[in-house]
Amino acid sequence: MDTNPIQKANPGMNEAILQVEHLSMKFGGLVAIGDLSFQARRGEITALIGPNGAGKTTVFNCITGFYKPSEGMITLNRADGSSFMLERLPNHEIPARAKVARTFQNIRLFSGMTLLENLLVAQHNKLMKASGYTLLGLFGFPSYRKASAESIDLARHWLEKANLVDRADDPAGDLPYGAQRRLEIARAMCTGPELLCLDEPAAGLNPKESAALNELLMDIKNNTGTSILLIEHDMSVVMQISDHVVVLEYGRKISDGSPQSVRTDPRVIAAYLGVDDEEVETVLTEVGDEDVIEQLDTGPDSAHGPGTSSSYLAGPVSDTIGHSEGERVTVSKGASKAAQIDARAASVASRPAAAKSASPAKAAAKKAAAKAPAAKAEGISNRLAAPRAGKADNLTRIKGIGTVNEKKLNEHGIFHFDQIGAWKKADVEAAEAYLAFDGRIAREEWVKQAKLLGQGKGTEFSRRLDAGKVATSHASGKTASAASGKTASAASGKTASAASGKAAAKPVAGKRGGRK
Ligand SMILES: Nc1ncnc2c1ncn2[C@@H]1O[C@H](COP(=O)(O)OP(=O)(O)OP(=O)(O)O)[C@@H](O)[C@H]1O
Incomplete structure (x- = not known):
């Protein structure tokens, strides 16, 4: 194989x-990236998404030379026709x-330096080159003076x-968080990149930022x-600005295509069942396809639930997962949710037609299963057998309750x-244990919010939801149809509501921990 990191390529x-x-990155026995292939097209925004620990940052670290991949090739094609095999290029040469x-x-800014200084430091290499790397050059060379003026411009x-020019002379550390994020991007842009890799630029930003x-x-x-090339958890950013989305789970690619195509991909939705409800909700409510919800009835992935390593661990051991309908799908023990979906889809496809005709019995079994958990809810004191007057409140108006938890x-x-x-x-503790929320109900003040909403008052969040600024499975933020046996948003074709015929007893979906 050619050992020269530069290859000539045909312009065009x-x-x-x-x-x-075929990128792979192993850390000891842990396969953080497994046989990954994808492309980012010139002039586009490509998003790399996936649950926590899916391997996104590891991909970035391989592209930018922080890690040398165990296997595979990463080729960067510049606009002038030259190509670079990044896995072979010394990392300081990659920028x-x-x-x-x-x-x-x-954020990695020089917080004591001004905004302007931060952007000038980014151009240090260019300035040093113009000085001829001599002290005299710093003062005497016209090329240095020119380069210096250009750097300031x-x-x-x-x-x-970045809308920061008014604060050019302030220390970077004094900026609000969102502004620091934009300054980082401005600094990266001062190096004149052809490919800009952004690792979670929207993390921690408020909607305005x-x-x-x-x-x-x-x-x-x-x-x-x-x-x-963008790593991002914020789906509103990903869906709004990306041209192309690549989805990873356990270091493997599970979907690759337009934002629209990946967000309706059952494997992607399944993968996201392991992360924060808000993110699941965003995807689920936007997709809302009954078949998709049906496919998610595979239950939690016990091999990769909370507390275990969230990386893909190759393992040939087979196990069998039972389903309420009685069919059994065999998947490998280390299989991701996406793999479970694939296995189940194959099982459904191969099921004889006669099995499908048994649907009334299936429905009855599901109904019985749906009732079962209520009997187990000893921990919460004020349960009801059914919603009053057959209509439940839209609990997703409480900040922190998504459609899944509702x-x-x-x-x-x-x-x-x-x-x-x-x-x-005691009720809060019981609910937290059931939802595996570990202090979140108290922290998010569900009880306080619920009291206000119960009195017909609004909260800042419920007002945003009622105004349609927050995704909800309900046709209108204020309406609800849980337990009515209908889908909550039949009119809009969105996700099935709680306690509809589909709500068979299911254990809590595994969470994969918070962000770094
Ligand atoms: N240097 C390392 N040594 C050992 N394991 C590592 C190393 N870097 C990453 N990993 C592991 O590789 C897996 C993928 O991690 P990575 O940070 O790439 O995921 P991610 O998708 O970026 O996650 P997040 O969204 O939480 O940032 C994780 O299990 C992580 O613990």
């Missing part, structure tokens, strides 16, 4: 700025020669783009030649705001 053949081929820049999950340009970030990234996409609460006899509003400490 570089539709893909980045080609990742300079291959023109790849990155930001990190944790470029810094000012990116400060303007998120919108400012989107605007900056769209500006970069539309007005510079820079292509963007369904579980309904299954345990909790349908109304005043029921949650009346919870005592």
Whole structure:
């Protein structure tokens, strides 16, 4: 194989700025990335998404030379026709020669330096080159003076783009969080990258800061030649600005395509059942396909539930998962949710037609199963057998309750705001144990919110939800139809509501921990 990290490529053949081929990264026995291939196209925003620990940052670390991959090739095709095999390029040469820049999950600015100084430091290499690497050059060479003036102009340009020019002389550490994120991107842009890799740029941003970030990234996409590779958990950012989305789970690619196609991919939704409810809810409620929900009835992935390593661990051991309908699907013990979905789809496809005709019996079995958990809910004191007057409140108006948890609460006899509003400490603890929420109900003040909503008052969150600014499975933020046997949003074709015929008893979906 050619050991020269630079290859000549034909200009015009570089539709893909980045080609990742059969990339694997192992840490001892742990396979963080397994045989991953994807492309990022020039001039586009490509998002790399997946649950915590899926291997996204490891991919970035391989692209930017922080890790040398165990196997595979990463090719960066520059606009001038040259190509670089990044896995062979010394890492300090990746920004300079291959023109790849990155930001990190944790902000890494020089907080004591001013904004302008931060952007000038980023151009240090260019300035030193212009000085001829001599002290005299710093003062005497016209090339240095020219480069210095150009660097200041470029810094000012990116400060303007990031809407930070007014604060050019303030220390970077004094900026609000969202502004620091934009400054990092401005700093990376000062290096003139062809590929900009952003690791969770929207993490911790409020909606206004998120919108400012989107605007900056769209500006970069539309007005510079820079292509963007983006790791992001915030689905609103991903869906709004990405041209192309690659989804990882346990280091493997499970989906690759347009934002629309990946968000309706059952394997992606299944993968996201292991993360925060808000993220699950965003995907589930936007997809809302009954078949998809049906496919999710595989239950939690015990091999990768909370507390275990969230990385893909190759293992040939087979196990059998039982389902309420009685069919059994065999998957490997280390299989991801996506693999379970695939296995189940194969099982459904091969099921004889006669099995399908047994659906009334299946429905009865499901109904019985749906009733079962209520009988087990000893921990919560004020349960009801059914919603009053057949109508439940829309519990997703409480910040922290997504459609998935609303369904579980309904299954345990909790349908109304005043029921949650009346919870005592023991009820909160029981609900937290059932939902595997570990202190979150108290922290998010569900009881306080529920009291207000029960009195017909609103909260900041419920007002946003009622105004349609927050995703909900309910046709209208204020309506609900849990336990009515209908889907909550039949009109809009969205997700089945709680306690509908589909709400068979299911254990709590595994969470994969918080962000880094
Ligand atoms: N240097 C390392 N040594 C050992 N294991 C590592 C190392 N770096 C990453 N891992 C493991 O590889 C897996 C993938 O981690 P990675 O940080 O790439 O995931 P991620 O998708 O970026 O997660 P998150 O969304 O939480 O940032 C994890 O199990 C992680 O613990």
